[in-house]
Amino acid sequence: MIVGKQKSIAEIREIVLPYKKLLVLGCGTCVKTCFAGGEDEVATLSSALRLSFKKDGRSIYIEELTVERQCEDEFIREAAVAISKNTAVLSLACGAGVQAIARRFANVPVLPGVNTTFIGVLEKQGLFTEECLGCGDCQLAVFGGVCPVSRCAKKLQNGPCGGSRNGKCEINPDTDCAWQQIITRLTALGQLDNLRKYNPPKDWRTSHAGGPRKLVREDHVI
Amino acid sequence: MIKKYKPQITLFHCINAFDNCASLPVSTGGAFELKPVKMACSSMVKDVFLLRAFEAGADAVAVFVCPEGQCRYVEGNIRAKKRVNFVKNLLDEIGLSGRRLSLHNVECGDTENAVRILQQVLSDINDMGPSPAK
Ligand code: SF4
Ligand code: SF4
Numbered sequence: 001m002i003v004g005k006q007k008s009i010a011e012i013r014e015i016v017l018p019y020k021k022l023l024v025l026g027c028g029t030c031v032k033t034c035f036a037g038g039e040d041e042v043a044t045l046s047s048a049l050r051l052s053f054k055k056d057g058r059s060i061y062i063e064e065l066t067v068e069r070q071c072e073d074e075f076i077r078e079a080a081v082a083i084s085k086n087t088a089v090l091s092l093a094c095g096a097g098v099q100a101i102a103r104r105f106a107n108v109p110v111l112p113g114v115n116t117t118f119i120g121v122l123e124k125q126g127l128f129t130e131e132c133l134g135c136g137d138c139q140l141a142v143f144g145g146v147c148p149v150s151r152c153a154k155k156l157q158n159g160p161c162g163g164s165r166n167g168k169c170e171i172n173p174d175t176d177c178a179w180q181q182i183i184t185r186l187t188a189l190g191q192l193d194n195l196r197k198y199n200p201p202k203d204w205r206t207s208h209a210g211g212p213r214k215l216v217r218e219d220h221v222i
Numbered sequence: 223m224i225k226k227y228k229p230q231i232t233l234f235h236c237i238n239a240f241d242n243c244a245s246l247p248v249s250t251g252g253a254f255e256l257k258p259v260k261m262a263c264s265s266m267v268k269d270v271f272l273l274r275a276f277e278a279g280a281d282a283v284a285v286f287v288c289p290e291g292q293c294r295y296v297e298g299n300i301r302a303k304k305r306v307n308f309v310k311n312l313l314d315e316i317g318l319s320g321r322r323l324s325l326h327n328v329e330c331g332d333t334e335n336a337v338r339i340l341q342q343v344l345s346d347i348n349d350m351g352p353s354p355a356k
């Protein structure tokens with residue numbers, strides 16, 4: 001899932017200040033799971049904004065709505081009526097959702113209320129960790145299901161480096177050394193030999209380094 | 223005619239911590255309004271309910287929960303405490319002051335303590351003045 005964090009009230013206030021009628025638009029999928037932009041967060045943020053403006057003697061009209069997914073046109077359409085009644089949209093989706101709304105509604109300013117942070121997992125209640133960088137050429141089969149691209153601070157393909165200490169990374173004693181985990185897991189799987197094979201330098205052209213990417217599934221294009 | 227200011231406290235309370243708060247014998251120098259909101263468990267106190275209480279005109283919001291380790295639903299009071307702390311930070315960010323929101327562990331039926339807490343909340347409102355978002 002995409003993990004994000006809501007922006008501070010001060011920053012959001014600044015962004016929405018020029019608008020009198022605002023639609024706070026949530027997304028009921030990834031950002032809901034990480035408590036950044038689902039129905040509850042839409043309600044809490046809207047209430048906090050109203051209080052904040054009222055305290056300063058300003059008035060703002062806020063409408064609240066959450067759609068299932070902001071990155072799919074089918075769901076975005078449900079927001080059309082609410083968007084037409086307001087002068088701006090504060091989207092609590094990830095950056096993809098914000099842009100999908102902006103693309104469909106060309107005449108309405110669409111503002112981000114969330115900082116999109118990473119592709120990750122819910123490790124336990126309230127803890128989200130980064131697990132994938134979307135490199136476009138997944139090598140998890142070689143590395144025992146532990147990603148050195150997203151979880152090694154140096155993105156080493158042939159680690160560990162000399163900074164690995166007692167299973168922790170030198171950048172932060174709270175960060176696990178991904179390469180320690182790769183070796184532990186490959187040992188447990190009896191696949192440590194994977195690391196004896198030649199592993200060519202990573203071709204970053206499939207990653208974002210090759211510019212914005214596009215995926216076309218001809219079999220689904222009509 | 224200018225309406226006379228009457229401090230308003232919204233009190234969210236778990237029915238296991240306190241059955242009925244409407245009749246608590248709080249004696250103060252002046253009049254005040256107490257709006258009790260009963261909950262089946264304190265964990266039902268969502269962030270937005272606390273904020274909406276301020277939108278509805280509260281000068282302070284108090285939450286009564288059972289003592290730690292005594293929640294009928296095991297950890298409801300711990301969840302309530304975490305939410306209250308989250309909203310206190312939000313109130314500070316907004317400039318409304320997190321001091322206007324407080325959580326208290328109250329033994330079931332301890333009227334004396336409940337009254338003492340509400341009197342303290344009232345005296346805090348007197349120090350801070352009315353909510354600037356009223
Ligand atoms: S808009 Fe973003 S947050 Fe919402 S479902 Fe799509 S990817 Fe997830
Ligand atoms: S190897 Fe690439 S695609 Fe696979 S998990 Fe790592 S970053 Fe993601």
